[in-house]
Amino acid sequence: MSVGEAVVRIEGRDKVTGAARYAGDIPVAGFAYGWVVQSTIARGRVSSVDDGEALARPGVLAVLHHGNAPRLGEADDATLLVLQDPRVPHLGWPVALVVATTAEEAREAAATLRIEYQVESHDAAFRAEHPRMYVPDHINPTYETETVKGDVDGALATAEVVVDATYTTPAQHNNPMEPHAAVAEWHDGRLTVHDSSQGAYAVKQALTRLFSLQPDAVRVVSEHVGGGFGNKGTARPHVVLAALGAAAVDRPVRVVLTRPQLYALTGYRTPIVQRVRLGAHRDGRLVALDHLASSQTSKVLEFTEQTALISRSMYASGALRTRHRVVALDVPTPRWMRAPGESPGSFALESAIDELAIACGVDPVELRIANEPESEPASGLPFSSRNLVACLREGARRFGWSGRDPRPALRRDGRWWRGTGVAAATYPARSNPSSASVTAEDDGRFTVRVTAADIGTGARTALTQVAADALQVPMSEVTVLIADSDFGPASVAGGSSGTASWSWAVVAACRDLLAQGAAAGTTAQANTGKAVAARPDLARHAYGAHFVEVAVDPHTGEVRVPRMLGAFAVGRIVNPLTARSQLIGGMTMGLSIALLEESTMDTRFGDFVNHDLANYHVAANADIQSIEAVFVDDPDDQLNPVGVKGLGEIGIVGATAALANAVWHATGVRHRDLPIRPDRVLNATYAV
Amino acid sequence: MTSQRIGVSTVRLVVNDEPHELEVDNRMSLLDLLRERLGATGTKKGCDHGQCGACTVLLGGRRVNSCLILAVAASGASVTTIEGVGDGTELHPLQRAFLEHDGYQCGYCTPGQICSAIAMIEEAAAGWPSAVSADVGAAKVSLDGEEIRERMSGNLCRCGAYVNIVAAIADVAGGRA
Numbered sequence: 001m002s003v004g005e006a007v008v009r010i011e012g013r014d015k016v017t018g019a020a021r022y023a024g025d026i027p028v029a030g031f032a033y034g035w036v037v038q039s040t041i042a043r044g045r046v047s048s049v050d051d052g053e054a055l056a057r058p059g060v061l062a063v064l065h066h067g068n069a070p071r072l073g074e075a076d077d078a079t080l081l082v083l084q085d086p087r088v089p090h091l092g093w094p095v096a097l098v099v100a101t102t103a104e105e106a107r108e109a110a111a112t113l114r115i116e117y118q119v120e121s122h123d124a125a126f127r128a129e130h131p132r133m134y135v136p137d138h139i140n141p142t143y144e145t146e147t148v149k150g151d152v153d154g155a156l157a158t159a160e161v162v163v164d165a166t167y168t169t170p171a172q173h174n175n176p177m178e179p180h181a182a183v184a185e186w187h188d189g190r191l192t193v194h195d196s197s198q199g200a201y202a203v204k205q206a207l208t209r210l211f212s213l214q215p216d217a218v219r220v221v222s223e224h225v226g227g228g229f230g231n232k233g234t235a236r237p238h239v240v241l242a243a244l245g246a247a248a249v250d251r252p253v254r255v256v257l258t259r260p261q262l263y264a265l266t267g268y269r270t271p272i273v274q275r276v277r278l279g280a281h282r283d284g285r286l287v288a289l290d291h292l293a294s295s296q297t298s299k300v301l302e303f304t305e306q307t308a309l310i311s312r313s314m315y316a317s318g319a320l321r322t323r324h325r326v327v328a329l330d331v332p333t334p335r336w337m338r339a340p341g342e343s344p345g346s347f348a349l350e351s352a353i354d355e356l357a358i359a360c361g362v363d364p365v366e367l368r369i370a371n372e373p374e375s376e377p378a379s380g381l382p383f384s385s386r387n388l389v390a391c392l393r394e395g396a397r398r399f400g401w402s403g404r405d406p407r408p409a410l411r412r413d414g415r416w417w418r419g420t421g422v423a424a425a426t427y428p429a430r431s432n433p434s435s436a437s438v439t440a441e442d443d444g445r446f447t448v449r450v451t452a453a454d455i456g457t458g459a460r461t462a463l464t465q466v467a468a469d470a471l472q473v474p475m476s477e478v479t480v481l482i483a484d485s486d487f488g489p490a491s492v493a494g495g496s497s498g499t500a501s502w503s504w505a506v507v508a509a510c511r512d513l514l515a516q517g518a519a520a521g522t523t524a525q526a527n528t529g530k531a532v533a534a535r536p537d538l539a540r541h542a543y544g545a546h547f548v549e550v551a552v553d554p555h556t557g558e559v560r561v562p563r564m565l566g567a568f569a570v571g572r573i574v575n576p577l578t579a580r581s582q583l584i585g586g587m588t589m590g591l592s593i594a595l596l597e598e599s600t601m602d603t604r605f606g607d608f609v610n611h612d613l614a615n616y617h618v619a620a621n622a623d624i625q626s627i628e629a630v631f632v633d634d635p636d637d638q639l640n641p642v643g644v645k646g647l648g649e650i651g652i653v654g655a656t657a658a659l660a661n662a663v664w665h666a667t668g669v670r671h672r673d674l675p676i677r678p679d680r681v682l683n684a685t686y687a688v
Numbered sequence: 689m690t691s692q693r694i695g696v697s698t699v700r701l702v703v704n705d706e707p708h709e710l711e712v713d714n715r716m717s718l719l720d721l722l723r724e725r726l727g728a729t730g731t732k733k734g735c736d737h738g739q740c741g742a743c744t745v746l747l748g749g750r751r752v753n754s755c756l757i758l759a760v761a762a763s764g765a766s767v768t769t770i771e772g773v774g775d776g777t778e779l780h781p782l783q784r785a786f787l788e789h790d791g792y793q794c795g796y797c798t799p800g801q802i803c804s805a806i807a808m809i810e811e812a813a814a815g816w817p818s819a820v821s822a823d824v825g826a827a828k829v830s831l832d833g834e835e836i837r838e839r840m841s842g843n844l845c846r847c848g849a850y851v852n853i854v855a856a857i858a859d860v861a862g863g864r865a
């Protein structure tokens with residue numbers, strides 16, 4: 001058995017020697033450099049583009065803008081319809097692409113462009129009370145906007161204990177270490193693209209429509225991807241710009257976005273205001289849960305973060321209501337960022353649950369256990385498995401939770417006030433239709449092809465383990481090729497669905513090959529579309545529990561995190577080495593958004609002002625001390641053949657609430673606004 | 689360093705023990721020279737502003753952000769990139785430790801982390817103190833977790849592999865400290 005073994009990443013050697021090539025590293029012969037020029041206004045029209053000086057500069061091959069760029073066809077996603085019309089829907093919208101033989105020439109030429117605008121007044125100021133806040137048709141991706149069960153207002157009116165609190169989370173940017181890059185090449189009407197993408201097939205589909213091509217005329221390859229966290233989940237404008245540029249100058253064109261350009265062009269997490277109302281008996285058992293989330297979208301594309309989704313599945317409550325509102329502003333389009341919905345949603349819900357535990361005088365671990373549902377609260381569906389209690393118990397045991405004094409602001413250690421906190425986590429265990437093939441080679445080895453993406457998840461290695469077991473051979477006999485859209489349709493590396501989806505198709509293809517006799521030269525193919533659709537309706541979720549210790553210095557506002565421990569029920573663990581890394585990575589990002597991350601909108605200009613890594617703070621090495629992730633047994637045969645639930649997001653869910661709950665325990669001050677910045681800690685009023 | 693063409697200079701560099709002489713655009717960074725002119729794409733660009741450490745290389749044995757150095761200003765220097773840290777066939781001990789401890793996920797920050805760690809271990813051995821060193825006068829710094837975290841904080845890892853990066857470096861530095 002390979003599944004369950006700790007295996008060093010297959011591409012590890014390439015990554016530690018620099019041999020691994022990412023999209024911006026691909027040496028396509030004779031390529032030119034595309035430099036993206038962004039609008040400097042938040043709303044209006046481009047009235048003229050003077051490219052005379054740019055075109056006269058050495059090395060400049062073309063200046064594309066709405067007046068001369070090749071025409072695009074259709075797009076499901078209007079953020080991809082770049083250089084097609086003079087409208088400017090937000091600051092940073094692409095208004096031109098300069099193509100030159102070197103990056104230096106392209107960049108300097110771009111600085112000489114004279115672009116005139118007709119400026120219109122804009123509105124980039126998000127607030128929950130915005131008069132244009134509306135009820136969207138659905139929330140991301142296709143969930144119902146509202147759910148109601150029972151009489152929430154009635155139950156709240158008569159509840160013995162009520163928590164009614166508002167929580168805010170700021171805009172956050174994914175900031176994968178690799179800025180988005182693509183190199184596009186046209187050859188006899190066929191388009192080949194190397195793109196930094198979490199889903200080569202999805203990008204291929206988008207480009208096929210945009211350029212009105214036959215499906216077999218587009219190939220997208222994303223062999224190595226430098227992180228994404230949702231930010232590369234679907235096609236982004238850079239890849240369209242590269243293809244447009246290449247069409248215009250008749251040679252390959254590479255477009256690499258700068259770090260600041262990512263902020264307006266590739267997505268971010270919307271700012272969110274959440275109001276959570278809990279009604280409970282004095283012993284902490286819920287009678288009402290009301291969760292209302294308000295967020296923003298752009299005028300280009302409606303994206304409503306599914307923030308209150310978590311409250312539909314987490315705790316038993318006779319009355320339960322979840323609602324979403326959204327307002328379309330003159331701002332860049334928010335998109336997926338690691339655990340869209342559950343990351344901010346869990347901050348509000350799991351903070352409120354902690355407030356309830358304090359109000360009831362019940363231990364927060366026990367209060368959560370007392371509110372375990374028999375079936376999924378909003379839908380009534382049975383759970384395929386639910387091991388949240390095991391996560392809470394095992395986490396508490398390992399962390400040393402028992403005997404914790406619940407009273408706040410008691411533990412002084414020099415200038416540090418210490419405290420501990422807990423929060424629960426859940427994330428949907430999705431499996432999406434995918435296809436894969438496996439070939440028995442003449443030398444006795446096997447080659448698997450699947451349009452998976454390995455954005456750092458370890459997918460390539462996990463799929464090799466899965467294939468080896470399905471073929472009943474050692475891993476060394478199997479080569480898994482991924483991230484090439486020519487391998488057929490496959491799920492995106494997103495929504496924690498990647499390995500669950502791809503492994504299903506890989507197992508099906510391998511079993512089919514064995515059933516056919518696996519003669520040399522034969523290939524078996526599988527598509528799991530029907531099998532995925534045929535699964536019974538069940539509530540399928542992963543679970544986790546975070547335990548955090550903080551040290552707070554109220555005199556400097558500094559919050560340190562000596563210890564984080566997460567216990568997770570995430571189905572079958574294919575590769576414990578990389579699974580642990582992915583969970584710790586999620587927890588690390590959770591700490592980062594709890595304490596540091598915040599994209600600040602200057603509403604006068606419609607610009608995220610702190611658009612680089614010096615001003616948008618992500619956790620650095622010194623911010624992280626001990627972080628550990630452990631697994632609890634979580635067998636589930638209602639998922640997919642391998643029994644995996646996905647690991648990409650669950651580590652971040654609940655992490656911020658656990659940390660905020662620990663800060664309350666340390667100081668007696670409740671932080672309902674993220675991030676818990678030094679000034680917020682410093683300006684708090686302390687009881688002592 | 690002079691050239692007949694305006695805006696262009698001749699640069700002589702030794703990169704991973706190989707001498708190079710090339711005409712470069714004066715606006716070109718050392719990072720872009722490595723990546724675009726020499727095809728040494730192991731060194732990554734995460735920000736181009738000295739804010740992330742992905743472009744870390746060894747310049748005369750010391751770690752630098754190669755995006756902050758103009759190629760013309762590095763003329764005459766000797767540069768070691770991730771492609772040159774092993775001895776050709778054998779991996780550098782830090783490269784091995786990163787594999788064993790899974791000190792990376794997407795791998796994009798990894799070349800910078802490894803180059804940075806190589807120089808950092810030398811700095812500590814030479815007694816350079818850091819902000820967390822208890823004794824700034826010590827002849828040699830013992831690299832415990834806190835020292836490693838502090839000294840490696842110029843290399844961001846958005847995948848959040850810090851815990852494993854520190855374990856990998858401690859494994860190697862333990863033998864040296």
Ligand code: FES
Nearest residue numbers: 734736738741755
């Ligand atoms: S690319 Fe040089 S420090 Fe980020």
Ligand code: FES
Nearest residue numbers: 793794845846847
């Ligand atoms: S491994 Fe992805 S940024 Fe460090």
